[in-house]
Amino acid sequence: MTFDxxxxxxxxxxxxxxxxxxxxxxxxxxxxxxxxxxxxxxVRMSRNRALAAIGAAYVAVFRGAPSIVLLYLVYAGLPQxxxxxxxxxxxxxxxxxxxxxxxxxxxxxxxxxxILRGGLSAVPAGPVEAALxxxxxxxxxxxxxxxxxxxxxxxxxxxxxxxxxxxxxxxxGAVTIADLTGAANEIFAMTYDPFTPLVTAGAxxxxxxxxxRLGFEALDRRLNRHLAATVPDRRPATVRRxxxxxSLFRQPLVRxxxxxxxxxETH
Amino acid sequence: xxxxxxxxxxxxDELLDGALVTVQLAVFSYLLAAILGTLxxxxxxxxxxxxxxxxRVYASVATGIPSLLVIFLLYYGGTEIVHALLAPFxxxxxxxxxxxxxxxxxxxxxxxxxxxxLLRSALQNVxxxxxxxAEVLSVPRRQIWLKVLLPQALxxxxxxxxxxxxxxxxxxxxxxxxxxxxxxAAAKVASGSTREPFLFYGVVVVFFILFSAATIRLANRQxxxxxxxxxxxxx
Numbered sequence: 001m002t003f004d005x006x007x008x009x010x011x012x013x014x015x016x017x018x019x020x021x022x023x024x025x026x027x028x029x030x031x032x033x034x035x036x037x038x039x040x041x042x043v044r045m046s047r048n049r050a051l052a053a054i055g056a057a058y059v060a061v062f063r064g065a066p067s068i069v070l071l072y073l074v075y076a077g078l079p080q081x082x083x084x085x086x087x088x089x090x091x092x093x094x095x096x097x098x099x100x101x102x103x104x105x106x107x108x109x110x111x112x113x114x115i116l117r118g119g120l121s122a123v124p125a126g127p128v129e130a131a132l133x134x135x136x137x138x139x140x141x142x143x144x145x146x147x148x149x150x151x152x153x154x155x156x157x158x159x160x161x162x163x164x165x166x167x168x169x170x171x172x173g174a175v176t177i178a179d180l181t182g183a184a185n186e187i188f189a190m191t192y193d194p195f196t197p198l199v200t201a202g203a204x205x206x207x208x209x210x211x212x213r214l215g216f217e218a219l220d221r222r223l224n225r226h227l228a229a230t231v232p233d234r235r236p237a238t239v240r241r242x243x244x245x246x247s248l249f250r251q252p253l254v255r256x257x258x259x260x261x262x263x264x265e266t267h
Numbered sequence: 268x269x270x271x272x273x274x275x276x277x278x279x280d281e282l283l284d285g286a287l288v289t290v291q292l293a294v295f296s297y298l299l300a301a302i303l304g305t306l307x308x309x310x311x312x313x314x315x316x317x318x319x320x321x322x323r324v325y326a327s328v329a330t331g332i333p334s335l336l337v338i339f340l341l342y343y344g345g346t347e348i349v350h351a352l353l354a355p356f357x358x359x360x361x362x363x364x365x366x367x368x369x370x371x372x373x374x375x376x377x378x379x380x381x382x383x384x385l386l387r388s389a390l391q392n393v394x395x396x397x398x399x400x401a402e403v404l405s406v407p408r409r410q411i412w413l414k415v416l417l418p419q420a421l422x423x424x425x426x427x428x429x430x431x432x433x434x435x436x437x438x439x440x441x442x443x444x445x446x447x448x449x450x451x452a453a454a455k456v457a458s459g460s461t462r463e464p465f466l467f468y469g470v471v472v473v474f475f476i477l478f479s480a481a482t483i484r485l486a487n488r489q490x491x492x493x494x495x496x497x498x499x500x501x502x
Binding site: 060061064065066067068069070072073076077078080164167168169170171173174181184185188194195198199201202205206209210 | 327328330331332333334335336337339340343344347434437438439440441443444451454455458462463464465468469471472475476479480
């Protein structure tokens with residue numbers, strides 16, 4: 001049970017290649033999930049009962065199924081249909097990368113639907129009514145007032161979801177894509193060293209997840225900079241420092257004003 | 268539908284065996300993670316000191332890497348790890364680690380900090396008066412933990428615990444990549460030899476959705492039972 005630094009160094013290019021594949025898939029899935037999720041969120045929130053039911057079923061199926069099963073369904077199941085096999089669509093579905101991005105994207109988008117829906121319904125009525133009273137067309141009110149506020153409310157949940165699905169991209173090994181885990185496995189198969197490649201890959205995953213987390217936190221600070229009036233934290237030291245967040249780094253001793261208007265103001 | 272029949276003609280029995288492996292894996296890992304998570308929450312309750320630091324580093328590692336990587340690590344390297352752990356006690360053994368044990372250990376390793384974090388913040392949200400009252404009544408230390416603090420903290424952490432259960436259940440799907448014959452592996456074999464992947468993976472999807480829906484339903488009923496005698500806040 002030893003860590004072989006020489007092996008870690010020589011296997012670095014292969015692992016970085018795998019890491020690049022992981023990043024590529026993550027970014028593509030985020031894009032697919034954002035587009036699909038936004039569209040399906042509108043369907044889910046539609047006033048038309050039938051459309052809303054379709055949206056609800058979409059969320060239930062794609063959120064309830066493990067992503068690896070969705071990958072198998074897209075990669076092995078869809079080519080069963082002649083509409084996929086006998087048309088130019090086949091060019092797309094023959095590619096494992098496309099199938100992986102579509103399968104994970106379906107899974108991710110179902111979560112995006114629910115996060116966006118939660119954010120949109122948390123927007124208080126006041127700003128929307130004010131914008132409508134000013135004569136702005138409803139479409140502009142949605143794009144310029146409701147959506148920006150909903151994005152701010154949902155950002156934390158979205159961050160959690162992205163971090164979880166970044167880790168679930170390991171499932172793409174099932175459709176023969178060599179991502180970071182696949183690269184580490186390959187090196188294990190060649191050297192029979194169970195620790196060095198897997199631990200190195202683990203360190204890379206750790207850097208990826210934590211880098212992404214820091215990025216999201218910076219975005220959160222930037223989007224909520226109008227709340228930057230940080231109040232000094234006067235709670236007792238024990239309460240103050242016992243934030244249950246997963247952060248490894250020390251938190252600043254200031255407390256952000258609540259992003260949402262509190263139910264009852266205390267003046 | 269004949270393909271799903273039970274017995275030699277269909278794949279019903281194989282799928283059922285696979286589903287049993289999936290459920291066993293999820294239940295065992297979750298129970299172990301809940302026990303260890305409780306222990307970890309109690310040990311790292313004070314937000315400073317060595318124990319807290321070790322807990323933070325462990326949580327950061329376990330939540331920062333994919334569980335499949337941990338499964339592989341314990342599956343390939345488990346024998347060596349057990350050997351290295353036992354060697355200081357003079358036990359020179361290299362036991363073979365069955366895939367099931369490696370998978371349970373890996374999922375437990377990954378999910379313990381999630382549950383510990385939930386329980387820790389719940390413990391901090393138990394009203395202070397409860398602890399003070401128990402101390403004033405000179406209730407023994409162990410009784411304070413077991414009869415006063417932990418039950419109330421569990422009630423607060425309950426919705427989070429149910430969430431993690433659903434996440435863990437879906438995460439067990441990855442073990443088929445490490446060679447365990449769970450539900451997904453069974454479906455893969457069946458769809459490979461019958462060329463009906465849509466049917467078999469469809470069955471798997473339905474199983475996961477129904478099983479998590481059933482457990483959530485059960486959990487909600489239990490949660491209402493736990494919440495009896497607690498007034499809902501108006502906000």
